[in-house]
Amino acid sequence: MDIYLPIADMPVSIFLVLGLSAAVGFISGMFGVGGGFLLTPLLIFIGVPAAIAVATVSAQITASSVTGALAYWRRRALDVKLGTILLAGGLIGTVLGVWFFNAMRRLGQLELVIMLSYIVLLGGVGSLMLVESLRALWSTRKGAVPPRKARGAHPWYFGLPFRVRFHRSQIYCSVIPLAALSITIGFLGAVLGIGGGFLIVPALIYLFRVPTAVVVGTSLYQILFTMIAATMLHAVTNYAVDVVLSFLLVLGGVFGAQFGARAGRNLRGEQFRLLLALIVLAVGVRFLVEAVVRPVELYSIGAVEVRQ
């Protein structure tokens, strides 16, 4: 059954779009990643113009992060204070990212920047997480006690000025490294059209030692507001948000995210990190293959501007 998308100007199969968004929603609810880095390439693959895919996915991420964030909030697995600081930094980063995006587009090098960033980020983050989680799984299997966070032993950047105590996350940390992290991720998010969950989750786990249970909810909370801002920006600046497509994506996504959040509850920390690492790595490898293998079709048609 097909439905015509009024902004994308094309018909799509309802069940295909619902299926894709439910699958990505499941992963999104499970790991607290927005899922944009999965859904955007999938939509482009089924023929949705890239600009519309990027813009519309931000609405879908909004919905699945509402559901996810609420689920974690009820379980008290969300640090609002930490999330709000990350959000403030994220919005600053977004503005800088949009500026950089336009500058690179003027230079005509945007494609290259996006592709290389995807490969480096996904491949790098994925490999690091994979190695770490395999090591953790290995030591648990051998019966070794997982190294507990030693009291008082903190990385140097925790001790910078403006220290704030985050009760729920059990950290006492300077605001400066948190701001640096969230500005960087907001910047990358705007340039690459992603929520940044797959970057913020591992960063909070490994760099800031925030418990895995709290990280996911907090990341979803931050992504929620960043994505509302992104939806508005896309609607106002390039009229690229398709409300019909977004409705379908949201419908599939919220169901998927519900089941995903429930499935995530039954996962142990190490398994959780291993699975997320594999997903991130798989997408990175896919981009790498696409970039290095000689393409069958060298040519493509970019934007077609029809004069009305």
Place this chain on the structure above:
Amino acid sequence: MMRWLLAGILAVAAPVAARAETIILSLSSHQVRITQTYGGTDLVVFGAILRDRASVARQGPLDIVITARGPAGVFSVRRKVQVGPVWVNLEQRKFGALPATIAVLASRPLDEIAPADLRERYRIGIEALVPRPGFGTSDDVQFRAALLRLRQENGLYAEEDRGVTFIAPDVFRASIPVPATAPVGNYEVTAALLADGVQLAQETTSFEVRKTGFESFVSQSSRDWPWLYGLVTSAIAVAMGLLASVVFRRD
């Protein structure tokens, strides 16, 4: 229905013939409405060839070529180039003022109807409708060839050798495909009458592709009130997220 249509065409056209041969055309509809279930359509075009006393008896068969052209647009064609180990879209050519869609329907294969130079002059066939780069390099030629190939693969440019059927010696019929991804705008339909490779007459009509109802409302709102549109889209997303967590709540 078809018979009445033909009768109508003949009755209206009878007193017109001033030149040797003339064509009259009639489209099954002058409007293609894009609704929620739109997935491409076909328009039927009927035509009749009228002769008067000035018409000389032709030796060869009469040929009809119908060309439907969509609104003009600017295309950018990109080519991937290997930079170090990676393939990147680095090279680009722009093609200005080309029709967004082209459908060429003929009564016989085009090369049997007229030689290439005459087709070029009469602008018959996809090759003739997309201008060649005047002083271009071989690169420009490759970009143009890629553009034509990609548009044909998408079904946006189409050429059909036997797309025009004669249902009587002087009456013909053709079905113009309107693809699902055809942009909104005005589409020009031209019918050319040829004999022995020479164009005898030409006639033009047009149809419009437009969004109606909900589709038109949505695309208008996104342009006219982008802030409100963005707010509503975000609000729908948030509301559905909330709804889902209420529906699924178990604890």
